Amino acid sequence: xxxxxxxxxxxxxxxxxxxxxxxxxxxxxxxxxxxxxxxxxxxxxxxxxxxxxxxxxxxxxxxxxxxxxxxxxxxxxxxxxxxxxxxxxxxxxxxxxxxxxxxxxxxxxxxxxxxxxxxxxxxxxxxxxxxxxxxxxxxxxxxxxxxxxxxxxxxxxxxxxxxxxxxxxxxxxxxxxxxxxxxxxxxxxxxxxxxxxxxxxxxxxxxxxxxxxxxxxxxxxxxxxxxxxxxx
Amino acid sequence: xxxxxxxxxxxxxxxxxxxxxxxxxxxxxxxxxxxxxxxxxxxxxxxxxxxxxxxxxxxxxxxxxxxxxxxxxxxxxxxxxxxxxxxxxxxxxxxxxxxxxxxxxxxxxxxxxxxxxxxxxxxxxxxxxxxxxxxxxxxxxxxxxxxxxxxxxxxxxxxxxxxxxxxxxxxxxxxxxxxxxxxxxxxxxxxxxxxxxxxxxxxxxxxxxxxxxxxxxxxxxxxxxxxxxxxxxxxxxxxxxxxxxxxxxxxxxxxxxxxxxxxxxxxxxxxxxxxxxxxxxxxxxxxxxxxxxxxxxxxxxxxxxxxxxxxxxxxxxxxxxxxxxxxxxxxxxxxxxxxxxxxxxxxxxxxxxxxxxxxxxxxxxxxxxxxxxxxxxxxxxxxxxxxxxxxxxxxxxxxxxxxxxxxxxxxxxxxxxxxxxxxxxxxxxxxxxxxxxxxxxxxxxxxxxxxxxxxxxxxxxxxxxxxxxxxxxxxxxxxxxxxxxxxxxxxxxxxxxxxxxxxxxxxxxxxxxxxxxxxxxxxxxxxxxxxxxxxxxxxxxxxxxxxxxxxxxxxxxxxxxxxxxxxxxxxxxxxxxxxxxxxxxxxxxxxxxxxxxxxxxxxxxxxxxxxxxxxxxxxxxxxxxxxxxxx
Ligand SMILES: Cc1cc2nc3c(=O)[nH]c(=O)nc-3n(C[C@H](O)[C@H](O)[C@H](O)COP(=O)(O)O)c2cc1C
Ligand code: SF4
Ligand code: SF4
Ligand code: FES
Numbered sequence: 055x056x057x058x059x060x061x062x063x064x065x066x067x068x069x070x071x072x073x074x075x076x077x078x079x080x081x082x083x084x085x086x087x088x089x090x091x092x093x094x095x096x097x098x099x100x101x102x103x104x105x106x107x108x109x110x111x112x113x114x115x116x117x118x119x120x121x122x123x124x125x126x127x128x129x130x131x132x133x134x135x136x137x138x139x140x141x142x143x144x145x146x147x148x149x150x151x152x153x154x155x156x157x158x159x160x161x162x163x164x165x166x167x168x169x170x171x172x173x174x175x176x177x178x179x180x181x182x183x184x185x186x187x188x189x190x191x192x193x194x195x196x197x198x199x200x201x202x203x204x205x206x207x208x209x210x211x212x213x214x215x216x217x218x219x220x221x222x223x224x225x226x227x228x229x230x231x232x233x234x235x236x237x238x239x240x241x242x243x244x245x246x247x248x249x250x251x252x253x254x255x256x257x258x259x260x261x262x263x264x265x266x267x268x269x270x271x272x273x274x275x276x277x278x279x280x281x282x283x284x285x286x
Numbered sequence: 287x288x289x290x291x292x293x294x295x296x297x298x299x300x301x302x303x304x305x306x307x308x309x310x311x312x313x314x315x316x317x318x319x320x321x322x323x324x325x326x327x328x329x330x331x332x333x334x335x336x337x338x339x340x341x342x343x344x345x346x347x348x349x350x351x352x353x354x355x356x357x358x359x360x361x362x363x364x365x366x367x368x369x370x371x372x373x374x375x376x377x378x379x380x381x382x383x384x385x386x387x388x389x390x391x392x393x394x395x396x397x398x399x400x401x402x403x404x405x406x407x408x409x410x411x412x413x414x415x416x417x418x419x420x421x422x423x424x425x426x427x428x429x430x431x432x433x434x435x436x437x438x439x440x441x442x443x444x445x446x447x448x449x450x451x452x453x454x455x456x457x458x459x460x461x462x463x464x465x466x467x468x469x470x471x472x473x474x475x476x477x478x479x480x481x482x483x484x485x486x487x488x489x490x491x492x493x494x495x496x497x498x499x500x501x502x503x504x505x506x507x508x509x510x511x512x513x514x515x516x517x518x519x520x521x522x523x524x525x526x527x528x529x530x531x532x533x534x535x536x537x538x539x540x541x542x543x544x545x546x547x548x549x550x551x552x553x554x555x556x557x558x559x560x561x562x563x564x565x566x567x568x569x570x571x572x573x574x575x576x577x578x579x580x581x582x583x584x585x586x587x588x589x590x591x592x593x594x595x596x597x598x599x600x601x602x603x604x605x606x607x608x609x610x611x612x613x614x615x616x617x618x619x620x621x622x623x624x625x626x627x628x629x630x631x632x633x634x635x636x637x638x639x640x641x642x643x644x645x646x647x648x649x650x651x652x653x654x655x656x657x658x659x660x661x662x663x664x665x666x667x668x669x670x671x672x673x674x675x676x677x678x679x680x681x682x683x684x685x686x687x688x689x690x691x692x693x694x695x696x697x698x699x700x701x702x703x704x705x706x707x708x709x710x711x712x713x714x715x716x717x718x719x720x721x722x723x724x725x726x727x728x729x730x731x732x733x734x735x736x737x738x739x740x741x742x743x744x745x746x747x748x749x750x751x752x753x754x755x756x757x758x759x760x761x762x763x764x765x766x767x768x769x770x771x772x773x774x775x776x777x778x779x780x781x782x783x784x785x786x787x788x789x790x791x792x793x794x795x796x797x798x799x800x801x802x803x804x805x806x807x808x809x810x811x812x813x814x815x816x817x818x819x820x821x822x823x824x825x826x827x828x829x830x831x832x833x834x835x836x837x838x839x840x841x842x843x844x845x846x847x848x849x850x851x852x853x854x855x856x857x858x859x860x861x862x863x864x865x866x867x868x869x870x871x872x873x874x875x876x877x878x879x880x881x882x883x884x885x886x887x888x889x890x891x892x893x894x895x896x897x898x899x900x901x902x903x904x905x906x907x908x909x910x911x912x913x914x915x916x917x
Contacts, residue, residue, distance in 0.1 A: 116665040142814035219344030221351030227807035
């Protein structure tokens, strides 16, 4: 029999080295997350996955599970804070969902619905971010970037290309591409790259493929994000 | 030098890269030296680094973009940064900056049209006892006055090279006001090491194993374990803020298993970024042997062969003098191979400079920076003692902690433990600045009261003291009998004094701006939260504050405390909460509105239009009353 910890009172088995997130997912329990992706090394930056482990807040995607650990996740307190984080992400960028091709497939939008976010609450920052339409096949709309670094990790660790990276600091942190011109068309990026598939929001978009699936029939329209756990 | 030839830039890059053995972990040092030669980091330099270091452009630009002192756009031949700590503000830095800008015909933050000079602000440069201060091409200039500003404008206009500026500008005083065991130490280089070597294991406290300097040291040498016992006996706790027990940290590193090809490292944290702190500057100026010897004692204890001093970029002026001390110590056989004749006792120290990033004082961010990366705090566990520099066991300690280790090696743990209080052994150096007659360094045994310090430095009419900087505590007069120490008010050293004429709201607002500027941006709550907090404080400052905004601040605090990735986010709301609790009237003055009011102010938004049209008459202003709203 493997070791276990409890998550909201439920006993969750885990193997040595597994994080709380990995074990929970395996057991079919959903914990909100944005920068975590099962295929990549955890980053621990969005903090949506924060839980209380033995009374202390920690990111469940980076925290290793330990036998006997008591973890709380679905509490009103934690969900209220997660909701505030989604609000922060919304006001930090420019997210106009109705005109976004990713609407309905977007993890940020779906997570906000899941957490019952009714308004952005905070004042919008309205940052001025240019779109990069230089690449023949792919559009980069930085207005929606949540700095999760999934494209960075995918390009570096899977594609072996380092097309993307984060630069700047603090609120000026932003995504850059691997070209002196700063343009995607001057990199070796291709639509076949893993990095082209991982963006949880609507930054990295395939050109000339608009509204192939009508709104109302998109992934999270059919299945709310809370029900998308692979392990069930 | 903005129009340098491609070949010239490549030549500079090649020279620098070769000196750093083409080692990408030295990226921060390479970028610094390239900038020192080119005045900025031109794209051609990045082209060349990409080739010679064999790393992708994204990586180089990612690092260069993180640090405030690296410029990937031309910033002029003279890059002037005014220190913008609250003490600089109190000494009139903003007026001086305006004076310089007017004098040079430039706007703050912009480069002059001829590309000669830029003027901007930067976080506290650690010269609070002799401010207002600035950095010119990263060289500290202290004791600014209107007259000095006018002279500087003249020097810049005449393109006088920095080397020819009056030496007096760059003079940095120690201002030691009250020495105790550390600041009056007469230790001769090597004394502490020899004392450590002589130590024999005693009974009682016995370290958990007998691993010596290196795994390969002759057996029977009890010194390292015995020395560790002394550190434990001394009850030494870290001086960088968190107060972790030094003996335990060293022991954990000493006992951490080594993978093949791995080794242990000693890192001295001289990032000293907390606004109001400047004691590490003085220790490294006049007590460098005490610090380096402490690092060597630590290396002896844990079995390390390499050490780093991570020196904040603001202390660039200390680089050459410190390298000279290291060179002398090598000659004296106090660094290098077989130190003081101990076979296999090899240890050396390298200095890495930071480049304007407070977060690099956080130990795991510091290690990332040492590895040539963006200074982002790591996920922990694992901790540096097992997985530090290049994933190898590493201790990180503050400058003062290492200096104390030297004293303990020399005089023993019992001697040290007898000084101070039960839970806070030894002395603490306070960096005193703000409203007092004699700013500077004051060393006290732990347990000294705030009142005593105020008396000693000649402070009167004191309204508040910010202990340990913005991330510390704001202490009001009814608490002046409280004491410095881990039992009561722990501190990393800052002691900033505010008299009754100061607006404590503006103090808090300055600190909030600091945190917003220094957030590394890695995690959502701090990256966005510090900006939201800054906007709220600015809203209050602009007279649009209401009780609603107080509630928002409380909510943000809760969120930053529970969700942030590191200490910066955890403490970013401290200055606000403390001052709200203790200096409520200062806030009420700014809480003009009874009910919620938007931060947006139409009249203020029209300022740009007024500037462009050169109008400032009454008709160019929106008068709120006209709308029949708030009176
Ligand atoms: C945001 C932040 C900034 C820090 N800055 C410094 C610093 O400038 N100097 C320092 O010694 N410790 C700093 N620390 C604490 C270090 O992480 C670490 O605890 C310390 O260097 C350990 O040394 P000590 O045990 O000797 O105190 C900082 C911590 C945080 C969270
Ligand atoms: S582009 Fe998408 S995947 Fe890349 S960091 Fe931004 S949000 Fe994440
Ligand atoms: S709390 Fe702030 S400084 Fe620390 S990791 Fe998060 S963004 Fe960076
Ligand atoms: S999913 Fe864990 S921090 Fe982003």
